[in-house]
Amino acid sequence: MDQDGLVERARRGDRQAFAELVRASGARLDATARLILRDPDLAQDAVQETLIRAWRGLPGLRDPATFDHWLHSLVAHACIDLGRKRRRRVIEVELTPIHDAPTLDGAGLIADRDQLDRVLARLEPEARAVVVLHFYLDLPLPRVADMLGIPIGTAKSRLHRSLGAMRSALAIEEVASAPRAALGGPVG
């Protein structure tokens, strides 16, 4: 059965259809939550919360074709909620943009995913949600803004500031590990 049919059945309370739908999206939901929350246990909580909200809210979903986007929007909101709750335990790192580093131009600075991992962890959950939805789920920014219920300009400013912070932080890491630089070499 196609996804629309499964959504229809799930909306009418068919648990098996709901399970099939979620199995198809489970890996991506879990990955999205881990990227936004930086904590596998919290990610599990977020996915659980997402599934509860999805199951309870399915009767209100009018357009089955939007199910995937809707689910991603639910997981993003669940992550932001959980992220806010644990924010007081996070050590904030203030990032100062670097404007005059001529050798830091381009994607060659990104050594590996571990660097990205560390840098991503320093962003606020709200900002990470925009970055992850845009770059990982490949959603256009207007769609991200709609999913998070924020103006497009706010989504853009969050993305802009996040990318600036990430570029700067990656550059700092690169400088700090100068002798072992060029882990990735020029890319793109």
Added chain:
Amino acid sequence: MTTQGQRRFERVLAGLFDELADARTPDYLEAAIERASSRPQRPAWTYPKRWLPMDISARAVPTVPLPWRQLGVLMLIIILLAATIAVYVGSQLRRLPEPFGPAGNGVIALAKDGDIFVADRPGGGLRPLVAGPEFDQEPMFSPDGTKLAFMRGIDDRLSESVLMVADADGTNIVQVTPDSLKGGWKWSFAPGGRSVMGVARIDGENRVVLFPVDPGAAATVLDIRLPASGMAIEAPGFRPTNPQEILVVAQLVPDGPPGLYVYDLGTGGLRTIVERADTDHFSFGNVAWLPDGEHIMYSGRIVAADGSGDQALDALEGDQQSPVSNDGTRIVAGSMVVPIDGEGKHVDLACGSGTNIECAEPWIWSPDDSILIGHPYVETSTYLVADPDTGEVTELDWVDVGTPAWQRVAR
């Protein structure tokens, strides 16, 4: 970092996210599904509250009989005073454009690095209009060109913003929405520029809110049930020929199908334009009045304001962004300018495949309909200017200046 460097950075970032995510079906998924689906599904949601809380008071519909005689005398005095003033300074007053239809091209407002700038022409030099330590973005001119609205970040991380309105020259800035109403979106000006309307989440629900521009005036939350999902929300729109009427996508009953309605601000009544109860697979998108105020575009279709003559536009595909020219005769569909009635010349804009210019959507019409600006949502892409009559496209030097807003002036 150069724009090219930024593009490379963002391309690589997308790939690294895939690596970092390492998407695999988690072990806990089956148990999580079981726990979730063992709960009862929510049968419906309700809208128990109607008015904004906190520091906004509701505007009540007046019910006390008005003193017509005294008001008449007062009005007469006001008219005489206004006439005297008009005679005295009339020659110095600036003519205003009609709020809809073609108009003259004024300045173009842009946002860059948290300030609002203006340029005299596409790609022209930027002059600061609203500058300072605050983070301002998303400028929008009123249809008569006299007011400028923009969003201002209110916390140090700029996660939340309020709506500000200034005169078109950047003076007399006032905060229109309160700090307590964070994240309002999809704002639009009333034709006369005296109020703004948008969507905000209030008590967890999406509501249409109407704010007079005058400081201290009361705001109103309209008694309209909007779709719960942000993705299904369409910007409410004032009717060009009657700003008392508002076009809105709403749900009349909880969990019911969304429909296209016109809400009367005076009576609070809803008039049905389109209801699509026949299928759950339909969603309303790209909803807007046409400039004549007699027709409505939605999801690649056009319908008369009384709900008759609903028909598909061959050139459009569903929710595709399709800005309409100010004279209401042409639309931009993808990278092609087409007559709205399908008859006549189609103009291909010279970008995209077969050219070395990457298309930038959506496009914005100049008030006089002679120019199109293509503005990219991705900050590192290039802004374009196009001639809608010839299709000629040129890249602009603007970088990351947000969505341009073109001021309408009298011709």
